[in-house]
Amino acid sequence: MNKYTFGGKQTMRKYKIRVDTKSDITKIMSIIDAAEGDVFLLNQGVEDGTEFRVNAKSLLGFTLAVCEWPEKWIKCDADLYTALKDFVIAYEEVISNFLRLTSNIESEYRVASELLEEQNQLTQDYLHKLELGKLNAVELTKVAKSIQENRKERRKHKNDMEYAQIIVEFVQNPQTRDVLHQLEATLGKLRKMKKQRQYRVYRFRVIDEEDLVEQT
Numbered sequence: 303m304n305k306y307t308f309g310g311k312q313t314m315r316k317y318k319i320r321v322d323t324k325s326d327i328t329k330i331m332s333i334i335d336a337a338e339g340d341v342f343l344l345n346q347g348v349e350d351g352t353e354f355r356v357n358a359k360s361l362l363g364f365t366l367a368v369c370e371w372p373e374k375w376i377k378c379d380a381d382l383y384t385a386l387k388d389f390v391i392a393y394e395e396v397i398s399n400f401l402r403l404t405s406n407i408e409s410e411y412r413v414a415s416e417l418l419e420e421q422n423q424l425t426q427d428y429l430h431k432l433e434l435g436k437l438n439a440v441e442l443t444k445v446a447k448s449i450q451e452n453r454k455e456r457r458k459h460k461n462d463m464e465y466a467q468i469i470v471e472f473v474q475n476p477q478t479r480d481v482l483h484q485l486e487a488t489l490g491k492l493r494k495m496k497k498q499r500q501y502r503v504y505r506f507r508v509i510d511e512e513d514l515v516e517q518t
Contacts, residue, residue: 314340317376318396319389321368330389334358339379345371394492397485404482407469414463421456428452 321327334341341358345367356363358376368374376386383390428449431437437445472478 314377314379315381315383316344317378317383317386318391319374319376319386320391321374321389326389327365327368330386331361331364333382333385334364334376334378337378337380337382337385341376341378341380341382343367343371344375344377345373394489394496397489397492401482401485401489404469404473407466407473411463411466411470414459414466418456418459418463421452421459424452425449425456 319330321330342355343358343364345354354367354371355377356367358364358378376382428445431445432442435441473482
């Protein structure tokens with residue numbers, strides 16, 4: 303949750319949310335409809351930093367935006383954190399998802415690289431078949447179609463590999479490694495605190511617990 307103040311005046315609150323099902327849309331809309339003041343749905347996932355928003359109290363605008371926008375934020379006058387808590391993405395989850403991405407990306411890069419090499423070899427097979435085989439018109443058409451499908455599949459794996467390579471280079475940077483270790487430590491602290499709060503027990507320092515029971 304983010305709360306902003308400017309010149310002593312509190313401005314609108316912002317919550318990053320997840321919307322997974324149609325039922326989620328219905329529940330969130332009912333909360334928004336009952337909220338006082340303005341409520342907007344924002345998209346802050348745009349590469350150039352542009353912020354798009356729609357009136358979250360508009361069912362059509364909200365539904366279309368939710369389906370199209372990769373990142374979804376609620377910006378509102380009222381404090382809706384408690385009402386929206388089941389849909390708000392917590393810091394712990396954000397850190398956990400980021401660490402999971404960085405830990406999996408190297409294996410994803412290797413898989414994409416292996417699949418790309420497999421398609422490269424398949425391309426060579428088709429080309430040698432054209433060069434050395436005695437093919438009739440029908441067979442030539444089949445090979446040509448296979449090559450077309452092969453090139454599309456190759457491009458897909460090449461794109462995946464190049465995308466993953468950028469993140470791999472980032473993850474392998476020594477400075478990034480230090481940050482990742484700090485994030486892992488922070489995540490551990492957050493989880494420990496969450497667990498402790500679930501089983502919090504207060505021990506009376508002055509009042510005798512037995513006397514307290516007798517008084518009640």
